[in-house]
Amino acid sequence: MKTSILILGGITEAYTLAETLAARADLRVVNSLAGRTSNPRLPVGETRIGGFGGVAGLTAYLREQSIHAVIDATHPFASRMGWNAFAGCCATAVPLLRLERPGWTAVPGDCWEPVSDWEQAVATLRAGGSRRVLLAVGRQELAPFVGLDDIWFLIRAVTPPDPMPPLSAFHLLLSRGPFDLESERALLADQMIDTIVCKNSGGEATTAKLVAARERGIRVIMHERPQRPALPAAATVEDAVRWLDEALVRARAG
Known part of the structure; x- marks a missing residue:
């Protein structure tokens, strides 16, 4: 057997x-x-x-x-x-x-701000004066960011949110990793991203955005693991x- x-x-x-x-x-x-x-x-x-x-x-x-x-x-x-x-x-x-x-860890040059939940992430966004944000949190984690009317979000997800939360200004980018460094550099530059919000998922498939953010001095609001x-x-x-x-x-x- x-x-x-x-x-x-x-x-x-x-x-x-x-x-x-x-x-x-x-x-x-x-x-x-x-x-x-x-x-x-x-x-x-x-x-x-x-x-x-x-x-x-x-x-x-x-x-x-x-x-x-x-x-x-x-x-x-x-x-x-x-x-x-x-x-x-x-x-x-x-x-x-x-x-x-293993989770990601910050290295010299990173501008990370760790948070333990999305409420803290929202407060950090408000306090930091972010204007153009790459929101790489998954399609089911968008609702907490409703009400940040002075921020434009680039939402990257594998499948469309259903329903889509009523964010005031955003663009939905449907894409599945892994993402290479050159494409992440181009994305952050072309979209004039000043902040990234993401989860500390670890692994190589999506780490290129963190390298590109380090190169450009972009701050990263990192949701630490539960x-x-x-x-x-x-x-x-x-x-x-x-x-x-x-x-x-x-x-x-x-």
């Missing part, structure tokens, strides 16, 4: 992990996607789309599907799913790993596979 592994997807590394594990004859790989984007890229292996129904729903799923291990590879800002996974795995004694790429449960963590797919093999050995020995 194959050993069932649940991957809670959301980051690029989740697809690589699914492909790596699905190639193994001893594993059944189940991927879970939140379903927040239309026509999502499907990973290798079984895929389910949509929520579990909170902690109780996830706990029931783990038991019904005889899941032997869970790897949480959700987006760094999908904190609710992270806490639900922690509670569900604790309730079922299923090993849980957090696969998360708190996550204290649990084993891996920064790479290779480390996650190593943890999984060790967890399965312990489970079989016990």
Whole structure:
């Protein structure tokens, strides 16, 4: 009988992990996607789309599907799913790993202003006199910026917001990373951007905007990551596979 592994997807590394594990004859790989984007890229292996129904729903799923291990590879800002996974795995004694790429850190020359929530980001925008802002926060995080009528926003998203919040002045740019440095330099210059608002997602796909901002002396309002449960963590797919093999050995020995 194959050993069932649940991957809670959301980051690029989740697809690589699914492909790596699905190639193994001893594993059944189940991927879970939140379903927040239309026509999502499907990973290798079984895929389910949509929520579990909170902690109780996830706990029931783990038991019904005889899941032997869970790897949480959700987006760094999908904190609710992270806490639900922690509670569900604790309730079922299923090993849980957090696969998360390291966050970005400021280097000399960066003009970063860290914030812990969007209300603080809005207050920082008001206080700093921003006029032309690249808003790279995702289509579901736009509402807090309504009312900043003296700011023009360049909103970059993968899919259109539905509904579109009533911002007074904006341009919607539909685009999916990765973004190279030359295109980011051109974007910031052509649109006369003076401020970037973004999440500390980490990774290489969207880091070029931070390099371009550093070069131009553009300030970055950086939403830091929310708190996550204290649990084993891996920064790479290779480390996650190593943890999984060790967890399965312990489970079989016990």
